[in-house]
Amino acid sequence: MNRPRTAVFLAIVFTVVYALAYVIAVWKNYALFTYHPATGALGLGVEKPQDGPAMYWFGWMATAGIAAIGACLIAWLVPERYAQRLGSGWSWIVPLGVLIFFAYLLRGYFLR
Amino acid sequence: MRLAALRARSNCGTINRIKSAPAATAQGEFVYIALLIVHGLFAVALLGALTHQTASTWLPARKQAGSFSGRFRAVSAAGYTNAIVWLYVGTFVLGAIIYPEFRISIRGVLEELETPAAMGSFELKEHFAVIGLAVLPAYWYFWRLPLADEHARARKALTAMLAFITWWNFLVGHVVNNFRGFGA
Numbered sequence: 089m090n091r092p093r094t095a096v097f098l099a100i101v102f103t104v105v106y107a108l109a110y111v112i113a114v115w116k117n118y119a120l121f122t123y124h125p126a127t128g129a130l131g132l133g134v135e136k137p138q139d140g141p142a143m144y145w146f147g148w149m150a151t152a153g154i155a156a157i158g159a160c161l162i163a164w165l166v167p168e169r170y171a172q173r174l175g176s177g178w179s180w181i182v183p184l185g186v187l188i189f190f191a192y193l194l195r196g197y198f199l200r
Numbered sequence: 201m202r203l204a205a206l207r208a209r210s211n212c213g214t215i216n217r218i219k220s221a222p223a224a225t226a227q228g229e230f231v232y233i234a235l236l237i238v239h240g241l242f243a244v245a246l247l248g249a250l251t252h253q254t255a256s257t258w259l260p261a262r263k264q265a266g267s268f269s270g271r272f273r274a275v276s277a278a279g280y281t282n283a284i285v286w287l288y289v290g291t292f293v294l295g296a297i298i299y300p301e302f303r304i305s306i307r308g309v310l311e312e313l314e315t316p317a318a319m320g321s322f323e324l325k326e327h328f329a330v331i332g333l334a335v336l337p338a339y340w341y342f343w344r345l346p347l348a349d350e351h352a353r354a355r356k357a358l359t360a361m362l363a364f365i366t367w368w369n370f371l372v373g374h375v376v377n378n379f380r381g382f383g384a
Binding site: 095096098099100102103106107110111114123125126140141143145146148149152156176177179180183184186187190191194196197198200 | 296299300301303304307316317319320321323324326327328330331334335337338340341342350351353354357358361365
């Protein structure tokens with residue numbers, strides 16, 4: 089079966105960019121919005137806690153999602169001959185590296 | 201990054217006993233517990249499917265399967281793909297819905313009990329879950345029939361990664377929930 093090369097290229101780009109954008113968003117706290125679960129309020133960007141904890145997790149995912157979708161839109165314009173050069177290995181090497189980096193980032197919880 | 205900064209970001213420096221709006225009532229508590237149970241059931245189904253697929257991908261049965269482990273590995277791995285994708289997304293969405301309640305009522309207990317390893321494990325769980333979601337498009341594409349030989353390594357690696365994430369998240373979620381006690 090002949091499959092469009094673009095589909096696999098976009099799938100790899102999405103996976104790689106989302107994983108990288110997410111880890112950067114967590115590391116540097118680039119949350120698109122903040123959720124305050126105690127009050128149910130949403131605030132744009134990173135906000136301080138209000139009457140309870142502030143949750144940035146949803147905001148980090150949204151930031152990474154925008155970055156990944158943007159990257160896919162750009163990747164859509166990449167000529168076929170260049171798209172073919174991106175190996176499928178990146179789709180697991182980068183996320184694996186991100187998993188390991190998260191373990192390193194949170195090592196303080198386990199090394200006390 | 202220092203642990204103090206991470207904890208401040210999580211805003212769990214002080215014990216918070218405020219009940220969240222959705223679970224403040226008895227009805228809200230019931231909905232939360234029901235969602236938690238469905239979340240767990242989805243996770244069990246996902247674990248089974250992913251473990252089957254991982255075993256049959258990494259240790260395929262070479263001959264007619266007679267034993268239990270042989271039959272376990274002899275399944276048609278590609279047939280699990282769509283179910284795994286839908287179960288992962290479903291489990292993730294349910295987990296995201298009940299996560300705010302965890303942040304408010306269980307995280308504080310973990311702080312009080314001074315269990316940094318449990319908190320760190322759950323932090324890893326939330327990040328691992330997102331990375332699992334991120335790899336789903338590539339995972340799904342590489343498992344499309346007919347299977348392309350050029351993607352065999354990526355297929356195996358992504359399947360193993362998803363299996364690891366799912367097992368980690370299941371065990372951590374189960375253990376951390378037990379700190380507070382079911383429905384307590």
